[in-house]
Amino acid sequence: MSTEHKSLTGAQALLKGLEQQGVEYIFGIPGGVVIPIFDALVNSKIKFILTRHEQGATHMADGYARATGKTGVVIATSGPGATNTLTGIMTAHMDSIPLVILTGQAKRAVIGKDAFQEADIFGMSMPVVKHSYLVREINDIPRIIKEAFYIASTGRPGPVLVDLPSDVSSGVFTGTFDVPMDLKGYHKTSLPSKKDFINFAKAFKNSRKPLLLAGHGVIISKADKELKELALKLGAPVVNTLLGKGAFPETHVLSLGMLGMHGTAYANKALVSCDLVCSIGSRWDDRINGNNDEFCIGAKKLHIDIDPAEIGKIVKPDLSLIGDAREILQELLKYIEPAETKEWLKEVASYKKDFPLIYDIKKGLTVPLLVDEVFKLTKGKAIVVTDVGQHQMWTSQFYKCAAPDQWLSSGGAGTMGYGFPAAIGAQFGRPHSLVFCFSGDGGFQMTMSDLATAAIHKLPVKVIVNENKYLGMVRQWQELFFDNRKSGVDLRGNPDFVKIANAYGIKGISIKKPSEVKAKLQEAIKHKGPVVIHAHIIKEDNVFPMIPAGKSAHHMMH
Numbered sequence: 001m002s003t004e005h006k007s008l009t010g011a012q013a014l015l016k017g018l019e020q021q022g023v024e025y026i027f028g029i030p031g032g033v034v035i036p037i038f039d040a041l042v043n044s045k046i047k048f049i050l051t052r053h054e055q056g057a058t059h060m061a062d063g064y065a066r067a068t069g070k071t072g073v074v075i076a077t078s079g080p081g082a083t084n085t086l087t088g089i090m091t092a093h094m095d096s097i098p099l100v101i102l103t104g105q106a107k108r109a110v111i112g113k114d115a116f117q118e119a120d121i122f123g124m125s126m127p128v129v130k131h132s133y134l135v136r137e138i139n140d141i142p143r144i145i146k147e148a149f150y151i152a153s154t155g156r157p158g159p160v161l162v163d164l165p166s167d168v169s170s171g172v173f174t175g176t177f178d179v180p181m182d183l184k185g186y187h188k189t190s191l192p193s194k195k196d197f198i199n200f201a202k203a204f205k206n207s208r209k210p211l212l213l214a215g216h217g218v219i220i221s222k223a224d225k226e227l228k229e230l231a232l233k234l235g236a237p238v239v240n241t242l243l244g245k246g247a248f249p250e251t252h253v254l255s256l257g258m259l260g261m262h263g264t265a266y267a268n269k270a271l272v273s274c275d276l277v278c279s280i281g282s283r284w285d286d287r288i289n290g291n292n293d294e295f296c297i298g299a300k301k302l303h304i305d306i307d308p309a310e311i312g313k314i315v316k317p318d319l320s321l322i323g324d325a326r327e328i329l330q331e332l333l334k335y336i337e338p339a340e341t342k343e344w345l346k347e348v349a350s351y352k353k354d355f356p357l358i359y360d361i362k363k364g365l366t367v368p369l370l371v372d373e374v375f376k377l378t379k380g381k382a383i384v385v386t387d388v389g390q391h392q393m394w395t396s397q398f399y400k401c402a403a404p405d406q407w408l409s410s411g412g413a414g415t416m417g418y419g420f421p422a423a424i425g426a427q428f429g430r431p432h433s434l435v436f437c438f439s440g441d442g443g444f445q446m447t448m449s450d451l452a453t454a455a456i457h458k459l460p461v462k463v464i465v466n467e468n469k470y471l472g473m474v475r476q477w478q479e480l481f482f483d484n485r486k487s488g489v490d491l492r493g494n495p496d497f498v499k500i501a502n503a504y505g506i507k508g509i510s511i512k513k514p515s516e517v518k519a520k521l522q523e524a525i526k527h528k529g530p531v532v533i534h535a536h537i538i539k540e541d542n543v544f545p546m547i548p549a550g551k552s553a554h555h556m557m558h
Contacts (some may be wrong), residue, residue, distance in 0.1 A: 010138040011040040013173040014102075014164070017145035018046060020177065023073050025049055025064060025428055026102075027057040031077020032117065033104035033166035049428065049457070052449035054081055056421035058088020059447065062097050063425030066408045067383060067433075069222075071098040071152050072425065078104040079117030082163075083124065087415060089159045090128040094412025095243060096220060098157040100148050101125075105165045108136060122163050130158030135168050139175030147181045155188070156307045157220060189306065191331060192321050200319055201335035203276060203300055209344045210236040211274035213259070213288075216243035216411070217281015217306060217325045219404040224248065226329035227280065233333065235341040237348050239267040241282050243411040246401035251380065256348060257357075257400070259553075260288035262393035265355035265545045268553040270348050271296060278302040281325045284315040285412070286549075294552035304328050355545075355558065357397050361514050364538040367391045367438070367466050371398040373517050374436055374464075377525060382434045383408065383426050387419030387443035390472040393543045395438045417446030420463055424450060427459045434525065435460070441467040441494050451504040454530040462524050464533045465497045468541070476542045480557075501532035512536045 008016070014037060018026070027049045030038045041048050051057040054076045061072030072092075076082050082103040092099045106115040122134045131151050133144050148160040204210055212234075218227050224247050231238050231254050238248040239259040250257055259267035271277065277296050281304065282288070289295045292314060303310075303317035304325060311320045321328050359368035371394055374382065384399050385408040386392040392409060401407045408426055410418040423437035444465045454461055471489040478486055498508030507527050511520050511534070524531040545558035 008173040009036060009040065009169065010141055010164075010171050010173050011036040011169040013138070013141045013175070014145065014169065015040045015044045015046065016177065017142045018073065019044065021071070021145065021149045024070075026073045026075050027051055027060040027064075027425065028075035029054055029057060029077070029081060031081045031104060033078045033106065034075060034164075034169070036166065036169040037075065037102070037104070037164070049453065051421070051453055053447065054084035055087050055417065056447045056450045058085045058099070058101065059091065059418050059421035060425035060428070060450075061099050062088060062092050063385065063408055063422030064429040065092075065097050065099060066422070067405055067426035068429040069405060070429070071100055071149055073100050073102065075102040076104070077117065078106060078121075079119045082121040083119055086124060086128065089125060089161070091410050091413040091415045091418060092159045093128040093130070095410065096157050096216060097159070098152040099159040100152055101159060101161045103161065103163050104169070105134070105163045107167045108165045111165065121161065125161045128159070129161050132161040132163070134163045135165065138168050138171045138173050141168075141173065142175065142177045143179045143181065146179070147183060150181060150183070151186065189308075189323050191323055191327060196319075196321055197332050197335050200302060200321060200332055201337070203302060203319055204234055204278075204339055205337050207276035207300070207339055208341065209273060209275040210234055210339055210341065211270055211277045212236050212238045213277055213279040213282050214238055214240040214244040214247035215280060215282025216241065218244060218247035221281065221306070221325040222404070223280070223326035223329050224404045226326055226333065229333060230329055230336065233336050234339045235345060236339065237270060237345065239263070239270065241288060241411070242396055242409060243407075244282065245396060245407040246404045249402040250400035251402050256352070258396050261290065261547045261549075262397070262543050262545065263288070264357060264397065265556065265558045266348065266351035268545065268547065268556050269351045269355065271553050273347065274299050276300040276302065278304070280304045280329070281306070283310045283313070289314060290547055290550050291552040294554055363541070365511065365514055365517070365535060366537055366541055367394040368398050369514055370464060370466070370517060370535055371395050371438065373521055375399045377518070377521055378434060378436065382406075382436045383430060385409070385419050385423040385426060385435065385437040387437075387439040388414045388416045389440045389443060390476065390541070390543050391438050391440050391466045416443035418443070420444060421447050421450050423461045423463065424454055424459060427461045428457075435462065437461060437463045439463060439465050440472060441465055441469065441491055442471045444497075445494075448500065451501065451506055451530075451532070455504045455506050458529050460528055460530060462531045462533065464535055466535050466537050467494060467497065468537050468539050469494060470539065473543075475540070479542070481548070497532055497534035507531045508534060510534045510536070
């Protein structure tokens with residue numbers, strides 16, 4: 001049935017609602033109960049991207065959302081199709097990524113009766129979504145879609161699930177699209193009082209060693225310009241979380257890079273020495289604050305966050321401001337005066353000089369060498385996507401991001417298999433950008449079937465598969481904290497990743513020694529289509545600096 005007919009199906013109403021939201025792509029896989037939706041897609045302006053796994057589809061939508069700032073959209077059928085999205089939904093939830101997940105469901109009359117491919121995805125998803133809907137009335141579709149996108153993209157963003165019974169999708173829609181949202185209790189937070197801003201400004205004025213901590217919230221709220229203005233006005237150094245990379249230019253003299261478990265030594269030393277730390281859009285998580293009792297002892301702690309639930313959840317701040325980071329900083333800047341930080345800046349400069357990030361090219365082919373060369377060849381302007389593990393930490397250390405929306409990585413969930421499909425999503429969202437994905441041999445094999453998606457759409461994404469034949473981060477922990485008793489980390493049986501790429505019709509390049517790195521990376525960059533780079537890195541290498549789990553920056557190993 002065409003959408004030109006006066007009467008629409010629920011599925012056609014759904015697609016019209018999605019079009020009104022400006023949806024460009026939907027990622028996913030069809031199945032029995034969503035066939036009416038796929039039938040409606042035939043006549044839609046929205047492009048459907050067929051993936052090879054629903055988890056990969058959700059990561060693609062996630063990567064698209066992070067790279068563009070738009071809401072990503074996923075569709076999956078009922079039962080196992082829907083449950084396969086849960087890992088991707090959790091990943092987005094932990095990192096505050098706006099997604100709308102459309103899942104098929106059994107007919108309304110048989111819900112709860114163990115119908116074929118029935119699963120309570122509404123209930124299963126509840127802990128990892130911002131909101132969920134089970135659509136029971138066909139005419140509610142336009143309102144629910146409008147609400148889902150609003151909820152997903154406003155305030156602290158996150159995933160919203162819309163579960164659609166098959167008879168809702170195939171039924172007749174007789175409603176209207178000009179409908180108001182009905183969101184009682186969901187409202188925008190108002191700005192704090194003038195007194196709160198004045199107290200914040202006084203705390204900065206009285207500080208001699210202020211440190212700004214930039215989290216993902218700075219990027220989400222597009223507050224990077226305001227953060228830079230604050231840092232320059234105060235004369236304060238800036239550290240960033242893993243997901244805060246690019247919130248403040250890491251190439252700037254005031255940047256100390258990433259702090260935390262595998263952050264730079266100079267960022268962690270500044271954290272120990274500061275007399276005031278102000279977190280902006282960061283939740284003080286356990287990867288930057290392994291031991292709350294030893295965290296910034298004696299320092300005044302300030303917290304800016306859009307989510308009231310984060311205030312005092314881990315760190316009890318001396319002062320806090322609740323609201324959108326950009327709006328808060330814009331107002332706060334009116335009251336800020338330069339701080340006396342000349343000696344403090346000399347101190348942190350000495351940390352940079354005495355504890356630089358380095359790697360030894362004589363060791364052989366290493367991830368830091370590869371990342372550093374990619375950084376030089378791309379002049380720090382690529383969209384960089386990582387999977388999870390040692391390579392993720394090395395990439396965060398050696399690829400310095402100068403702009404927001406440039407760094408994509410699974411932070412809170414630490415999801416292996418995230419990197420490659422997220423890079424595909426980012427490439428769809430920003431087709432003219434150079435996208436580099438750094439992955440490990442473990443994580444890449446979890447979602448590498450979407451090489452087909454990259455090949456079919458001729459996406460020029462470049463994937464470096466760092467193969468050391470280990471689950472490297474687990475092996476590192478076993479070496480350092482379990483007397484090197486290796487268990488369950490040996491990846492013998494890995495394929496030849498060049499041949500895997502070739503089997504999908506994709507160019508494959510093998511790098512085995514440092515002398516080959518520059519030329520082969522240049523070859524990959526020049527190639528117009530996707531490229532898989534099989535990097536045979538040294539077998540055992542550890543990521544340092546490192547703060548052991550449950551410890552504070554005082555116990556940093558470097």
